[in-house]
Amino acid sequence: MIQRRLDWRSRLVEWGLGLRGQPFAWGKTDCATLGREALALCFGRDVAPQIGAPWDTARKAMLRLRRFPYHEQLERVGATRTSLPFARAGDIVIADEPAEGIGQMSIFVCLDATSFLGSSSEDGVQIVGLENVPADAVVYSLWEIPGEEVADGEGR
Numbered sequence: 001m002i003q004r005r006l007d008w009r010s011r012l013v014e015w016g017l018g019l020r021g022q023p024f025a026w027g028k029t030d031c032a033t034l035g036r037e038a039l040a041l042c043f044g045r046d047v048a049p050q051i052g053a054p055w056d057t058a059r060k061a062m063l064r065l066r067r068f069p070y071h072e073q074l075e076r077v078g079a080t081r082t083s084l085p086f087a088r089a090g091d092i093v094i095a096d097e098p099a100e101g102i103g104q105m106s107i108f109v110c111l112d113a114t115s116f117l118g119s120s121s122e123d124g125v126q127i128v129g130l131e132n133v134p135a136d137a138v139v140y141s142l143w144e145i146p147g148e149e150v151a152d153g154e155g156r
Helices: 008-019 031-043 058-067 070-076
Strands: 080-083 092-094 107-112 115-120 124-129 138-141
Touching: 008 031, 008 107, 008 124, 031 092, 031 107, 031 115, 070 092, 070 138
Parallel strands: none
Antiparallel strands: 080 138, 092 107, 092 138, 107 115, 115 124
């Protein structure tokens, strides 16, 4: 079993604050990439390597995420679903894609109970409050990955 690193919280907050204000870029600062990188920081490795290398266009992102739906990848590694009032630091929050279309905030990283890291093509990477996350969003908590052995230097 792989558990979150001991210093996951400080790494996550430092990383999130460091990204604030960065421009939107597919495969670097889009919301799906931010979620994947946040979990890699927490666990010390990519938890969804099957998704493959980062994309560099909206079309490539859509094709890859249709093939590997984000929520299915989280559930595959043992993430549990809950609702927004129960979001904790390190959780991944998935909302329906806004009507404006792809490139808008729909995946958020919970930095604490009221602060979320998100990205949009218009505003880039931002830290937003709970009021900016759709109330019907689904929260995925992942604290350990069952059934995998911890190699030296991984996890913990």
